[in-house]
Amino acid sequence: MRPFQLSLRFIFPLAFVLGAFALVMLPLVDELTQRWFLRDLDARSQLLARTLREPALDLVGLQDAQAMRALFDRSISDTHVNAIAFCDPSGRLLYHSSAYPAGLSCQGRVPTGLRVMGTPLEQDGIVLGKLLIAQETGFIQRRTDEFRNYLLAIFLLMFVVISALGSWIAYWGWQGWMQSLKTLVRRDSGALGMSGAAPPEFRPLVSDLRALLHEMNLERRTQQHSPQMWTPDKLRSLLHDELAGDQVLVVSNREPYIHEQGEHGIVVRRPASGLVTAVEPVMRACSGTWIAHGSGSADRVTVDAHDRVPVPPKRPAYTLRRVWLSNDEERGYYYGFSNEGLWPLCHMAHVRPVFRTSDWDQYVAVNQRFADAVVAEAHSDDPVVLVQDYHFALLPRMVRERLPKATIIMFWHIPWPNPESFGICPWREELLAGLLGNTLLGFHTPFHCKNFLETVDRYLETRIEYDASTVSYGGELTQVEPYPISIAWPEPDTPLDVVRCRQALRETLALPPLHQLALGVDRLDYTKGIVERLQAVERMLDLHPEMAGRFSLLQVAAPSRSSLDEYQSLEARVRKLAASINLKHANPVAPPVLLRIEHFDEDQLAQCYRAADVCLVTSLHDGMNLVAKEFIAARDDELGVLILSQFTGAARELHEALIINPYHIEQGAQALYRALRMPEAEQRERMRSMRSRVRDFNVYRWAGLMLLDAARLRRRQRVTEKIHSHSRQALRRAS
Ligand code: ADQ
Numbered sequence: 001m002r003p004f005q006l007s008l009r010f011i012f013p014l015a016f017v018l019g020a021f022a023l024v025m026l027p028l029v030d031e032l033t034q035r036w037f038l039r040d041l042d043a044r045s046q047l048l049a050r051t052l053r054e055p056a057l058d059l060v061g062l063q064d065a066q067a068m069r070a071l072f073d074r075s076i077s078d079t080h081v082n083a084i085a086f087c088d089p090s091g092r093l094l095y096h097s098s099a100y101p102a103g104l105s106c107q108g109r110v111p112t113g114l115r116v117m118g119t120p121l122e123q124d125g126i127v128l129g130k131l132l133i134a135q136e137t138g139f140i141q142r143r144t145d146e147f148r149n150y151l152l153a154i155f156l157l158m159f160v161v162i163s164a165l166g167s168w169i170a171y172w173g174w175q176g177w178m179q180s181l182k183t184l185v186r187r188d189s190g191a192l193g194m195s196g197a198a199p200p201e202f203r204p205l206v207s208d209l210r211a212l213l214h215e216m217n218l219e220r221r222t223q224q225h226s227p228q229m230w231t232p233d234k235l236r237s238l239l240h241d242e243l244a245g246d247q248v249l250v251v252s253n254r255e256p257y258i259h260e261q262g263e264h265g266i267v268v269r270r271p272a273s274g275l276v277t278a279v280e281p282v283m284r285a286c287s288g289t290w291i292a293h294g295s296g297s298a299d300r301v302t303v304d305a306h307d308r309v310p311v312p313p314k315r316p317a318y319t320l321r322r323v324w325l326s327n328d329e330e331r332g333y334y335y336g337f338s339n340e341g342l343w344p345l346c347h348m349a350h351v352r353p354v355f356r357t358s359d360w361d362q363y364v365a366v367n368q369r370f371a372d373a374v375v376a377e378a379h380s381d382d383p384v385v386l387v388q389d390y391h392f393a394l395l396p397r398m399v400r401e402r403l404p405k406a407t408i409i410m411f412w413h414i415p416w417p418n419p420e421s422f423g424i425c426p427w428r429e430e431l432l433a434g435l436l437g438n439t440l441l442g443f444h445t446p447f448h449c450k451n452f453l454e455t456v457d458r459y460l461e462t463r464i465e466y467d468a469s470t471v472s473y474g475g476e477l478t479q480v481e482p483y484p485i486s487i488a489w490p491e492p493d494t495p496l497d498v499v500r501c502r503q504a505l506r507e508t509l510a511l512p513p514l515h516q517l518a519l520g521v522d523r524l525d526y527t528k529g530i531v532e533r534l535q536a537v538e539r540m541l542d543l544h545p546e547m548a549g550r551f552s553l554l555q556v557a558a559p560s561r562s563s564l565d566e567y568q569s570l571e572a573r574v575r576k577l578a579a580s581i582n583l584k585h586a587n588p589v590a591p592p593v594l595l596r597i598e599h600f601d602e603d604q605l606a607q608c609y610r611a612a613d614v615c616l617v618t619s620l621h622d623g624m625n626l627v628a629k630e631f632i633a634a635r636d637d638e639l640g641v642l643i644l645s646q647f648t649g650a651a652r653e654l655h656e657a658l659i660i661n662p663y664h665i666e667q668g669a670q671a672l673y674r675a676l677r678m679p680e681a682e683q684r685e686r687m688r689s690m691r692s693r694v695r696d697f698n699v700y701r702w703a704g705l706m707l708l709d710a711a712r713l714r715r716r717q718r719v720t721e722k723i724h725s726h727s728r729q730a731l732r733r734a735s
Contacts, residue, residue: 007163007166007167007170007171010166010170011163011166011167014159014162014163014166015159015163018155018158018159021155022151022152022155025151026148026151026152029147029148029151030144030148033140033143033144033147034140034141034144037137037140037143037144038115038137038140041080041115041135041137041140042115042117044080044081044135045081045115045117045119045133045135046117046119048075048081048084048133049117049119049131049133051075052071052072052075052084052131053119053121053131055071056068056071056086056121056131057121057123057128059071059095060086060094060121060128060129065094065095068086068095069095069096069097069098072084072085072095072096072097072098073097073098075097076097076099080135080136080139081133081134081135082099082101082114082134082135082136083096083097083099083100083101083104083132083134084096084097084131084132084133084134085097085100085104085106085131085132085134086121086129086130086131086132087106087118087129087130087132088128088129089127089128089129089130091106091107092106093105093106094129101114101134104116104132104134106130106132110134113136113137113138114134114135114136114137115134115135115137116132116133116134116135117132117133117135118130118131118132119131119133173730177730181723230696230698230700230701230704231700232281232284232285232488232700234700234704235281235282235285235286235700235703235704235707236285236286238704238707238708239285239286239707242707242708242711243286243384243707243710243711243714246380246382246383246384246407246714247288247289247378247379247380247383247384248283248286248288248289248383248384248386249288249289249290249291249374249377249378249383249384249385249386250279250282250283250288250289250290250291250292250385250386250387250388251290251291251292251370251373251374251385251386251387251388251392251395252275252276252279252290252291252292252387252388252389252391252392253292253293253334253338253388253389253391253392254271254273254275254276254292254293254295255271255290255292255293255294255295255296255299255320255322256270256271256276256279256280256283256290256292256311256312256320257269257270257309257311257312257313257320258270258271258295258296258299259296259297259298259299259301259302259309260296260297260298261297261298266298266301266302268313269296269599270601270602272523272558272560272599273523275388275389275413277487277488277626277630277699278485278486278487278626278699278702278703279386279388279703281488281699281700281703282386282699282700282703283317283318284312284317284318285700285703286318287317287318288318288319289308289318289319289320289321289377290311290318290319290320290321291321291323291370291373291374291377292320292321292322292323293322293323293324293325293330293334294307294322294323294324295325295330299322300322300324303322306321307321307322307323307324308320308321308322309322321373321377323369323370323373325366325369328362329362329365329366329369331359331362332356332358332359332360332361332362332363332366333359333362333363333365333366333367333391334366334391335561335563335564336354336356336358336359336362336363337355337356337359337360337362337363338363338390338391339561339564340353340354340359340564340566341353341354341355341359341425342390342393342425343390343414343527345417345421345422345424345425346390346414346415346416346417346422347414347415347417347527347620347621347622348415348417348421348620348621348647349526349527349620349621350620351526351566353424353425355425355426355427360426360427363394364394367392367393367394367395367398367434368394368398370392370395371395371398371399371402374395374399374403375399375402375403378403378406381403381404381405381406382403382405382406382407382714383403383406383407384406384407384409384707384710384714385399385403385406385407385408385409386409386410386411386706387408387409387410387411387438388410388411388413389411389412389413389414390412390413390414392410393431393434393435394430394431394434395434395437396408396410396434396435396436396437396438397433397434397435397436397437398434398437399437400437400476401437405717406439407439407440407710407713407714407717408437408438408439408440409438409439409440409441409442409706409707409710410435410438410440410441410442411442411443411483411485411706412435412441412442412443412448412452412623413444413485413623413624414623415443415444415448415451415621415622415623415649416443416448416449416451416452416455417451417455418451418454418455419451419454419455419457419458419459422451422455422459423455423458423459428455428459429459429460432455432456432459432460433460433473435478436456436460436462436471436473436474436476436478437476437478438478439477439478439479439710439713439717440478440479440481440706440709440710440713441478441479441480441481442480442481442482442483442706443480443481443482443483443623444482444483444484444485444623444624444649445482445484445649445652446482448482448623448649449469449480449481449482452480453466453469453471453480456471456473460473469481479709479713481706481709483702483705483706484624484649484652484653484697484702485623485624485626485649485699485702486624486626486629486694486697486698486699486701486702487626487629487630487633487694487698487699488698488699488700489633489694489695489698490606490633490634496606496607496610497610497637498610498611498635498636498637498639501606501607501610501611502610502611504607504611505517505607505608505611506611509552509554509590509594510590511552511589511590512589512590515550515551515552515589515590516547516550516551516552516613516614516676517551517552517553517554517611517612517613517614518537518551518552518553518554518612518613518614518615518616518672518675518676519553519554519555519556519608519609519611519612519614519615519616519631520533520553520554520555520556520557520615520616520617520618521556521600521605521608521609521615521627521630521631522556522557522558522627523557523558523560524557524558524559524560524562524567524570524571524574524597525560525561525567525570526566526567526570526620527619527620527621527622528618528619528620528622529618529619529620529645529662530555530557530570530574530618531570531573531574531577532618532620532662532663532665532668533553533555533616533618533662533668534553534555534574534577534578534581534593535577535665535668536616536618536662536665536668536669536671536672537553537581537592537593537669537672538577538581538584538585538592539665539666539668539669540668540669540670540672540673541581541584541585541592542669543669543673544673545585547673547676548585548587548592549587549588549589549590550589551592551676552590552591552592552593552594553592553593553594553616554594554596554608554612555574555578555593555594555595555596556596556598556600556605556608557574557595557596557597557598558597558598558599558600559571559597559598559599571597574595574597575595575597578593578595581593605630606634609630609631609634609635610634610635610637612631612640613639613640613641613675613676614640614641614642614643614672614675614676615627615628615631615640615641615642615643616643616672617631617642617643617644617645617648617650618643618645618660618662618668619645619647619648619662620645620647620662620663621647621648622645622647622648622649622650623648623649624648624649624650625644625645625648625649625650628642628644628648628650628654628657629650629654629694632654632687632690632691632694633691633694633695635687635691638683638684638687638688638691639680639683639684639687640683640687641657641658641675641678641683641686641687642654642657642658642686642690643657643658643660643668643671643672643675644657644658644659644660645659645660645661645662646659646660646661647661647662653693653697654690654693654694656685656686656687656689656690657686657690658671658674658675
């Protein structure tokens with residue numbers, strides 16, 4: 001197919017050039033042949049006149065009309081000569097051949113289809129008259145037409161032969177080129193630098209390819225054998241080595257720092273968001289620009305004239321560029337399409353997605369606004385753009401159209417559903433086409449990647465290489481890979497030790513010092529399984545009533561998307577359920593459920609993680625869940641038990657947690673009871689193993705692997721461009 005397309009590239013110009021040539025040439029050739037034939041006729045007439053001169057003069061002298069006619073008739077028998085006549089000097093017709101056309105006269109009148117030549121006949125300087133020789137010209141047009149047809153046929157034949165020859169050369173050239181390239185790559189990937197001499201036409205590419213393959217091999221070995229090397233410094237040096245001088249732009253809906261108007265002035269708040277938790281360390285390391293929605297009440301007064309503000313406020317390391325959204329835009333794009341449509345669509349939590357055309361319109365418009373901001377912030381035509389999450393499914397293609405050379409990496413922080421579930425979205429094709437504007441598209445797990453590839457396969461006309469995990473769409477390639485997200489491993493100088501945290505938190509909550517505490521930390525979202533968690537607590541207390549007064553669940557839930565009905569009713573349901581459990585298992589020591597619907601700061605959360613005996617993560621569906629990893633990272637005493645839903649991405653990594661099905665309330669209750677009674681030795685064994693994994697597979701590794709892949713794809717793109725330009729030159733030489 002490819003060689004055929006290549007041939008078409010020169011067949012069309014060839015047809016055009018030959019056609020134009022024929023168009024110009026044919027009238028010229030017509031004129032030329034006609035002129036040749038006429039000249040030929042005139043020459044014949046002159047010759048005939050010279051031949052007739054002597055006998056004709058004799059017969060004029062004898063005035064023998066009969067002999068003259070016989071002479072003329074003999075001369076016209078086997079030529080194109082139509083008639084011969086003799087006129088006297090006064091223009092009177094004296095003699096003529098038997099055939100004599102009616103319109104022909106001695107005064108110069110010539111009927112159409114004849115060419116007449118008059119030759120004066122002189123004797124001793126006296127003009128005796130004029131010999132008229134009339135020849136037919138009809139055959140000239142016939143022959144010119146014939147000649148033109150031959151010429152056209154020759155042009156056509158030339159076109160067919162050149163095209164066939166060209167296609168054949170292109171086909172074999174392409175085959176040979178591909179074959180040699182394959183051999184070269186195979187040979188080089190097998191034994192770097194050990195290969196024999198490359199064919200001369202590949203020599204310009206060999207060193208590039210070798211360098212590329214060498215780096216890839218080294219990289220693979222580094223990743224396989226030394227995962228613990230991922231630190232902020234390593235990430236920084238990776239950015240420096242691999243993307244030296246390249247600009248990094250992050251796009252997300254949520255901003256990493258929100259300026260709010262407080263009672264005593266402006267305060268800075270960090271949002272409760274897994275995405276911000278994960279991406280912030282990357283930006284600190286690479287000093288790029290983060291483009292996000294300015295949602296805080298004091299955001300506008302803290303930016304400069306270009307809507308930029310340096311962050312983090314205490315020690316600025318990168319730039320935050322804020323994009324302003326109207327209430328309508330925010331309602332349609334964020335609350336509407338993103339959170340009432342895509343969020344439930346991608347999470348199997350039995351909440352039905354709502355799709356409205358007006359929301360979709362705002363989603364398209366806001367994606368375009370952010371894409372414009374990316375283009376405006378880009379200093380070069382090939383920045384590295386890191387797009388975050390489901391709010392910007394259309395943005396990658398919009399940016400790709402304006403900056404075709406950009407390396408666009410998108411991470412989809414939530415699960416990707418199966419093709420049937422995704423298929424209910426009325427704009428599924430548009431969303432998929434938007435996502436295929438990415439150079440690299442990342443999900444948390446291989447399962448989400450597989451779902452995505454199958455969805456693309458179902459709804460778009462693409463070429464998918466499952467082995468290589470790539471999608472080819474509209475001539476562009478998107479690499480789809482799993483990158484399990486993680487957290488930054490805490491600094492060793494964490495302020496309070498576990499014993500002090502336990503004491504402090506129990507005092508704050510008015511609990512006895514040895515009171516057992518389970519912890520839930522979430523955004524207040526129906527996917528987090530908070531209701532199911534409370535039901536498991538209730539069931540555990542039903543089964544083990546002796547635990548009432550010795551155990552409580554501290555549920556910290558950050559208000560989220562509270563303007564949506566679904567979230568309001570969830571909050572009401574959680575509050576009601578907590579109150580009813582507290583009533584049912586009321587005791588003089590402590591309520592079984594301590595519900596805090598509020599945002600905690602970093603230190604408060606760290607204290608909770610370190611003070612808890614058990615952490616409950618019971619999501620009904622979750623891309624990864626960073627709370628599970630934060631809990632593990634906080635436990636430098638190597639104690640504490642993690643109960644983890646099997647429907648989180650984290651469950652694929654943290655096998656030593658107590659894995660449960662959150663829908664199965666009994667199972668949750670049993671796991672909770674088991675966790676509360678787990679011996680310290682077992683806790684330590686489990687926690688140690690999980691800590692080592694989370695420390696090694698931290699957020700720097702997540703970002704590092706993605707950026708390494710991006711750098712690899714960038715190099716590949718450059719090599720591909722070289723190969724293309726090289727093959728274009730080779731083809732040009734061949735044809
Ligand atoms: P989220 O749905 O926001 O993230 P999660 O991964 O658990 O879910 O991250 C929540 C973050 O918010 C954590 O860093 C946590 O500490 C913080 N947080 C939660 N409750 C809080 C509270 N009350 N006060 C303060 N902070 C609080 C999405 C996907 C996840 C994916 C992440 C990262 O839904 O599946 O793991 O992105 O990709």
